[in-house]
Amino acid sequence: MKSSIKIKFSVFLALLLLLTVSILSTLVLSGIRNNQKKNYEMYLAQQTKIANTYIQQMYLTESIKDKEEFLQKNAQQLALQLNSINAMYVEIYDINGKELVNSMSYNIRDDVKDILSHAQKDQIAYKIVGDYVEYMAPLYNVDQIGVIQFHYSLKKDIKFYTDIKSLFISIGAVVFVLSFMSAYFYFNRFSKSIVKLKEDTMDIKRGLYTSIIPLKRKDELGELSEGIYYMSGEIEKNINKMEMEQQNLKLAVEKLRALEKQQKIFIGNITHEFKTPLTVIKTYMDLLDMYSDDPNLLKDAKVNIVKETQRLNEMVEKSLHLSSLQKYDFEFECEKIDVKEILEEICSRMHGKAHKFNISLIKNLESGFILGDKENLMHIFINLIDNAIKYNKVNGQIFINSYTKDKKVFIEVADTGIGIPKESRDKIFEPFYTVNKDRAKKHGGTGLGLSLVKELIEKQKGTILLLDTQEKGTTFLISFPTL
Numbered sequence: 001m002k003s004s005i006k007i008k009f010s011v012f013l014a015l016l017l018l019l020t021v022s023i024l025s026t027l028v029l030s031g032i033r034n035n036q037k038k039n040y041e042m043y044l045a046q047q048t049k050i051a052n053t054y055i056q057q058m059y060l061t062e063s064i065k066d067k068e069e070f071l072q073k074n075a076q077q078l079a080l081q082l083n084s085i086n087a088m089y090v091e092i093y094d095i096n097g098k099e100l101v102n103s104m105s106y107n108i109r110d111d112v113k114d115i116l117s118h119a120q121k122d123q124i125a126y127k128i129v130g131d132y133v134e135y136m137a138p139l140y141n142v143d144q145i146g147v148i149q150f151h152y153s154l155k156k157d158i159k160f161y162t163d164i165k166s167l168f169i170s171i172g173a174v175v176f177v178l179s180f181m182s183a184y185f186y187f188n189r190f191s192k193s194i195v196k197l198k199e200d201t202m203d204i205k206r207g208l209y210t211s212i213i214p215l216k217r218k219d220e221l222g223e224l225s226e227g228i229y230y231m232s233g234e235i236e237k238n239i240n241k242m243e244m245e246q247q248n249l250k251l252a253v254e255k256l257r258a259l260e261k262q263q264k265i266f267i268g269n270i271t272h273e274f275k276t277p278l279t280v281i282k283t284y285m286d287l288l289d290m291y292s293d294d295p296n297l298l299k300d301a302k303v304n305i306v307k308e309t310q311r312l313n314e315m316v317e318k319s320l321h322l323s324s325l326q327k328y329d330f331e332f333e334c335e336k337i338d339v340k341e342i343l344e345e346i347c348s349r350m351h352g353k354a355h356k357f358n359i360s361l362i363k364n365l366e367s368g369f370i371l372g373d374k375e376n377l378m379h380i381f382i383n384l385i386d387n388a389i390k391y392n393k394v395n396g397q398i399f400i401n402s403y404t405k406d407k408k409v410f411i412e413v414a415d416t417g418i419g420i421p422k423e424s425r426d427k428i429f430e431p432f433y434t435v436n437k438d439r440a441k442k443h444g445g446t447g448l449g450l451s452l453v454k455e456l457i458e459k460q461k462g463t464i465l466l467l468d469t470q471e472k473g474t475t476f477l478i479s480f481p482t483l
Contacts (some may be wrong), residue, residue: 009191010184015177021172029165036157040133044150045124047086051148054078059141068094071139071146075100089151095120095144104151112149114137119147131155148172193217193225201226214373281305334460336483337372339402339409340365346381347400350389359392361385364401368409368481376456381413383453384476388415391474409482412467414475425466429454 058074075092082090089104097116112134118125118181119136122144126135133152138144193215200212212232215225284301290299347361354361388398392415399414418429429450457464457478467475 009188013183013297014180017176017183021176025165025168027171029161029168032047032161032164036154036161040152040154042128044133044137044152046133047082047088047150048124050085051078051082051137052140054081055139055141055145068145070141071129072100075146079103086150088153088412089152091149092139093119093147095146097147100146116147116149119149120144128154131158197225200225200232204228204232247460251297281309285480334371334373337370337374337377339368339370339411339480341367342374342377342403343381343400343411346378346385350382350385353386354389354398355387357392358395359389360397362397362399364399364407367481368401368402368404370409372460372480377461380453380456380478381411383450384413384478388413388417388474391415392417404482408479408483411478412475413478414473419472420466420474425468428466429464 055071055074055078058078059070071092071094079090079092082088083103088307089102091102091104092100094100094117097113097120112127113398115125115127115134115136119138122138124137128134128135131154133150133154135150136147136151137150139146139148180279212229214229217225217242233287284305287297288301343363343365347363351361385398385400392398396416398416401410401411401412401414403410454464457480460480462478462480467477
């Protein structure tokens, strides 16, 4: 049968108090009894000593030298003198145990032969009979000449002991009740705290973590309550974390499935796109086998094979780069970079190519510091400016602006080229997508440049947007968090 901790506390407390009061009372009463015994033993020993002193004094004044005759003659006088001093009844025996004198008017003693025999052998002996002590001690005159018996009353001692015992019982009962009540209310707080801790653990078991409130105690129970409160919070955090991880795992699985689908499409596109340059190369190789002595064919084949080989090589490199960016999280070598400086450097590099096509580079650059990988940033802006040159018109313009706003650094790359149709704007960042395949082929485009640019920007916590322009031309807006 399960019992409450309050009942257990109460029963244990009652037993403990009862045991304490009982032991204390027993020890005190035993001490009183022993002290009484010690007192009457000392007192009777003192009376025996007085009796022996009287005997020695009488013997010095008497002419009778026979010890037995001396004791028989003076026993009555000795008994009277001792009775006058201590008011105790006295009996005197000779060395053979014969009673010589009895100061009591009547004989109320029990049989004392057992202690008399000890006293005859030069030993002190006594026994308690009712409320009296029958005390016997040897009498001396150099040697033992007899035995004296004192009849000592214990009535006062017994009454004192009884009164103390009654006092202990009454006081003990009062102390027991008061102590029990005080301790009960004190320990009741402990039991309530323990019950509260039990309820908290049950709440944790049921998953009710927010309902737990720590106890306001400055002791071990308070520390335990705070530990349970902290533990419940940690359990809730871990469960939420596990649920979040489970959700992330689910998203990762979905992402892997999407990536797998994307990779299948990517591989299909690669296969398709690789066929074109390989077909051109194979065709020229077949023609050369057939017409090896045609100088015009040899010249044309050399130019086109080199062109298609370069296009194929660029396609392979960009495909591998884009695939690795999508599959792995690379650690970039980030450093503090001024966007104005890196754009100035890129414009300087691209100036020759722009001049070749009669295209002007117009800059409006402001300093803005970001944390990024310099090589990847160079690749991003070179790709964008290169596309702006490829798909621009003769005597066209490219506008490159940079500015800082709302804790971000913005870069705009705009051109006055052919622009991008509305129906293609959502697809331009897809791998191998080209708006005009003939023009892309003419300029060596692979359809991977913008996909790679987008991946590199997002890996560095940036964004790229294609702005909606009403007129001809294309404008890309790139942003990075500023330092």
